[in-house]
Amino acid sequence: MREGYKSVLEFLEADLEIEEEQEHLYNQLATVSKDARVKETFQHLARAAKGHKEAIGRIIKDIESDNHDVxxxxxxxxxxxxxxxxxxxxxxxxxxxxxxxxxxxxxxxxxxxxxxxx
Amino acid sequence: MNKDIENLKLAIQKKDLGIERYSDQIKAFGDPQINALLEGILHNEIRHKSELEDHLNRLS
CATH class of the missing domain: 2.30.30 (SH3 type barrels.)
Structure with a gap:
């Protein structure tokens, strides 16, 4: 673990898990939606959660590989x-x-x- | 359609939690790069909540 980022990494790793859960939840909600526009929105939210997860993951990777400016x-x-x-x-x-x-x-x-x- | 309304309410609750979480983190962190990312996510969460509320109003 990168020195100096203990709390930040704890928060970001929790965020990563939450975004993972969100992606799963919105995909499920999209599957059961009756209204086409609601379904489309849930699909969009699932894609957004995946994007958030990837962006947070990149920051964590940069911090852990000492490739992040302090x-x-x-x-x-x-x-x-x-x-x-x-x-x-x-x-x-x-x-x-x-x-x-x-x-x-x-x-x-x-x-x-x-x-x-x- | 009632199930859609329930699911929209659930998703709005999740967005409220996300808005609170990312707002708190932005206040707590002092790293401009990380805050820029979190501000982007927070902006999305607020916009998504508004979209969900629009659907809820339309279906209610």
Missing amino acids: SFYCLMCGWEINFGKMPSVGNEERCSLCCQKFALVDVDNDYAIKFLPQ
Whole structure:
């Protein structure tokens, strides 16, 4: 498991299971629908759940294979701060918009950022 | 047709749960890339719920 993403991976893996269940449910509901337009909608929802599942699966795979940029929203201005792939805890980055400096920290196996003095 | 109405209500409940789950995660996560994905899924869930409600209104 990728360090720094413990909680995120737990949530995403739960999402993956839920989308799998949704795909199955909507396929079942489409099968028993009497109204043609309702049937079409349930078929569409099943395809969407499959798409969600695949997109979530790709993110999980990227995280687990260290192919995911570690990034955060700046705590000052909301701009994106990117620590890159496979950063070390303690690495420092400056927000390119407001210039506030942050360090990458690990809190119970979840990455976070903390303010550094200017 | 009554069964369709029951199933639409069930699907709307599922969409409500999905909307709540993804909204909470977007607030909890601080990763812009992951949030962009979850916001896309949330947008779909909201749109799907609206489609289901339209069918429910039509059949009720």
